[in-house]
Amino acid sequence: MTQKPSHRVDPHLVIEKYDPEAELMLMHFGPQHPSTHGVFRMDLFLDGEIIVKAVPHCGYLHRAVEKLCEKLAYVQITPIVDKNDYVAPMTNEQSLVMIFEAMLKLEVPRRARWIRTIFAELQRIASHLLWLGTFSLDLGGALGGGTTVFMYCFRERELILDLFEEVTGARFHYNTHTIGGNRHDLPKGWSQKVLAAMDTIAQRIPEYEAMTTQNRIFQQRTRGVGVLDGELALELGITGPILRASGIDHDLRRDAPFHAYDEVKVNVKTAEGGDCLARAEVRVEEMKESVRLVREMVGAVPEGPINSGKPVKLPVQTKIPVGQTYVGIETPRGELGGWLVADGTQFPYRLKIRPPSLHAVSALPYLLPGQTVSDAIAILGSLDPIMGEVDR
Amino acid sequence: MGHFIDAFKAFASVAKSFLRPPTTVQFPDVIRPRAERYRASFALLHEENGDEACIGCLQCERICPSKVISIKGPAKRDSPITGKKRSYADDFTLDLTACIFCELCVQVCPTDAIVMTREQETPSYSREELVLTMTKLYANEKNKTRAWGDGTKLMEMQAIPKPPVPLSPTGERAGGEGKAAVPAPAPGPAAPAPAAAAAAPEAKADSPLTPTLSPAGEREKLP
Ligand code: SF4
Numbered sequence: 219m220t221q222k223p224s225h226r227v228d229p230h231l232v233i234e235k236y237d238p239e240a241e242l243m244l245m246h247f248g249p250q251h252p253s254t255h256g257v258f259r260m261d262l263f264l265d266g267e268i269i270v271k272a273v274p275h276c277g278y279l280h281r282a283v284e285k286l287c288e289k290l291a292y293v294q295i296t297p298i299v300d301k302n303d304y305v306a307p308m309t310n311e312q313s314l315v316m317i318f319e320a321m322l323k324l325e326v327p328r329r330a331r332w333i334r335t336i337f338a339e340l341q342r343i344a345s346h347l348l349w350l351g352t353f354s355l356d357l358g359g360a361l362g363g364g365t366t367v368f369m370y371c372f373r374e375r376e377l378i379l380d381l382f383e384e385v386t387g388a389r390f391h392y393n394t395h396t397i398g399g400n401r402h403d404l405p406k407g408w409s410q411k412v413l414a415a416m417d418t419i420a421q422r423i424p425e426y427e428a429m430t431t432q433n434r435i436f437q438q439r440t441r442g443v444g445v446l447d448g449e450l451a452l453e454l455g456i457t458g459p460i461l462r463a464s465g466i467d468h469d470l471r472r473d474a475p476f477h478a479y480d481e482v483k484v485n486v487k488t489a490e491g492g493d494c495l496a497r498a499e500v501r502v503e504e505m506k507e508s509v510r511l512v513r514e515m516v517g518a519v520p521e522g523p524i525n526s527g528k529p530v531k532l533p534v535q536t537k538i539p540v541g542q543t544y545v546g547i548e549t550p551r552g553e554l555g556g557w558l559v560a561d562g563t564q565f566p567y568r569l570k571i572r573p574p575s576l577h578a579v580s581a582l583p584y585l586l587p588g589q590t591v592s593d594a595i596a597i598l599g600s601l602d603p604i605m606g607e608v609d610r
Numbered sequence: 611m612g613h614f615i616d617a618f619k620a621f622a623s624v625a626k627s628f629l630r631p632p633t634t635v636q637f638p639d640v641i642r643p644r645a646e647r648y649r650a651s652f653a654l655l656h657e658e659n660g661d662e663a664c665i666g667c668l669q670c671e672r673i674c675p676s677k678v679i680s681i682k683g684p685a686k687r688d689s690p691i692t693g694k695k696r697s698y699a700d701d702f703t704l705d706l707t708a709c710i711f712c713e714l715c716v717q718v719c720p721t722d723a724i725v726m727t728r729e730q731e732t733p734s735y736s737r738e739e740l741v742l743t744m745t746k747l748y749a750n751e752k753n754k755t756r757a758w759g760d761g762t763k764l765m766e767m768q769a770i771p772k773p774p775v776p777l778s779p780t781g782e783r784a785g786g787e788g789k790a791a792v793p794a795p796a797p798g799p800a801a802p803a804p805a806a807a808a809a810a811p812e813a814k815a816d817s818p819l820t821p822t823l824s825p826a827g828e829r830e831k832l833p
């Protein structure tokens with residue numbers, strides 16, 4: 219795994235090996251292209267319709283979050299990192315507070331861990347729903363224009379955002395985690411609402427499957443497109459559904475349980491093939507698995523405190539002793555990790571965030587050569603990169 | 611042929627959705643009810659006796675990650691209501707344009723002076739309108755619906771709960787009404803205490819994965 223297999227050509231060399239007579243056209247794909255999921259630019263070198271070389275350019279959404287974190291006290295960082303992966307903010311917060319808790323050796327109460335698990339699974343459903351909708355939009359949809367599935371997915375995603383709104387008061391940038399636990403307890407009657415929402419979503423996922431992954435038109439559009447073999451995926455550090463779609467059974471929820479995942483059984487979904495269709499199938503299956511987990515857990519949240527101590531009133535009260543640590547958790551997109559170097563003050567000395575989307579985007583130079591431009595959109599969509607997280 | 615079958619199946623999904631009631635609401639005419647804890651804008655509160663609750667302690671200014679709160683003060687003055695000397699904020703400005711609605715300022719306030727409101731209509735035509743001055747913040751106390759949270763409630767929610775108060779013969783919780791001296795009456799969420807007390811024994815079912823739905827998942831928000 220450390221050595222690059224000799225049969226693989228470095229994609230950046232392909233251009234020299236390609237027909238030197240060919241007149242290559244340089245096409246700027248993005249940053250305003252509607253299917254680049256944010257602001258992402260690629261230089262595509264085209265021979266006719268075929269991509270010869272692809273050079274991704276990141277950084278259009280760079281907001282210096284890591285640098286900003288060095289100027290903020292630990293208690294103030296949680297609301298800031300919400301904005302990294304703006305499709306799954308809940309897991310961003312969780313990964314961050316888990317680093318701080320690991321450094322402070324804080325025990326999170328069991329109830330808080332269960333609530334975090336439920337939040338993470340709900341967020342996974344919401345994130346995958348958004349992905350399914352936008353991916354169908356990218357492909358033009360299997361049925362008369364792409365906005366149909368898109369609108370349906372957003373409709374169901376709203377149900378989950380409503381549930382979050384009920385607990386945290388915000389539909390998106392929640393700031394519901396704090397160092398040592400959660401800030402908001404579950405309101406009365408919440409679990410019934412969750413179960414009702416889960417029933418609706420479980421009932422409608424088969425409908426989306428009929429429109430997407432089980433539809434022959436969709437399958438023909440995605441099968442064999444953008445094949446990523448497992449070995450390359452591991453080399454590039456790709457995690458999450460993309461890795462599992464390449465046949466590698468790896469999921470931190472099961473392999474290195476965090477939150478309350480050690481108390482429940484997580485069935486990890488994998489698929490062979492590594493193409494766009496496999497990635498779509500893995501995500502749809504994961505949604506079903508998340509629905510099952512939420513249904514199982516929401517009625518059985520243990521009683522107890524949600525925070526391991528009294529929340530701090532002043533930023534200077536949380537100081538992390540000198541040291542460094544890395545904590546990674548499984549988010550809807552893969553392993554989101556953070557590496558913290560602390561110097562004993564209330565500010566981090568260095569906080570490095572390892573976003574799963576950056577690694578997914580790094581597969582593009584390998585996947586795109588040889589494909590057509592229209593497939594480039596499908597491949598980019600199937601990798602589900604969130605540019606806010608890539609550029610931070 | 612298979613394509614036709616699949617297209618037909620997909621169309622069946624569309625037909626099902628077509629028959630469902632619409633989920634969208636026509637916004638200016640119909641306004642979705644917002645959750646109790648919804649966070650949208652801010653208000654500063656008065657105490658029960660009409661005095662300003664903010665003491666200008668600068669805690670909210672210090673915790674704000676976006677540094678959008680600026681306070682002049684604190685200044686010691688005689689209270690116009692009670693005549694006693696106490697501290698006040700001379701000026702209080704909250705710039706809503708850069709606020710990220712993290713609720714930390716509400717959480718740290720020692721006197722429950724700053725709270726969030728849950729009216730969703732915050733847009734305006736100019737930036738100046740979005741800068742909440744002290745006058746606007748105090749006006750919001752009356753103009754806007756308050757969100758559930760304030761400093762005491764948020765802190766209590768996160769605190770480690772005390773051992774339960776024994777039930778009095780009438781089935782009411784004896785004493786311990788939390789902090790009743792919150793300036794404005796809390797909207798809505800004060801669920802009747804007997805209901806919570808009745809649910810409490812069941813909540814002790816500690817088997818981690820009971821497949822049946824039990825109310826163990828919830829606790830009452832606050833007594
Ligand atoms: S809610 Fe707004 S004003 Fe209050 S601390 Fe957060 S950013 Fe600052």
Ligand code: SF4
Pocket residue numbers: 663664665666667668669670671681699718719720721722723724
């Ligand atoms: S609003 Fe609360 S925290 Fe802020 S200065 Fe006034 S009393 Fe202190």
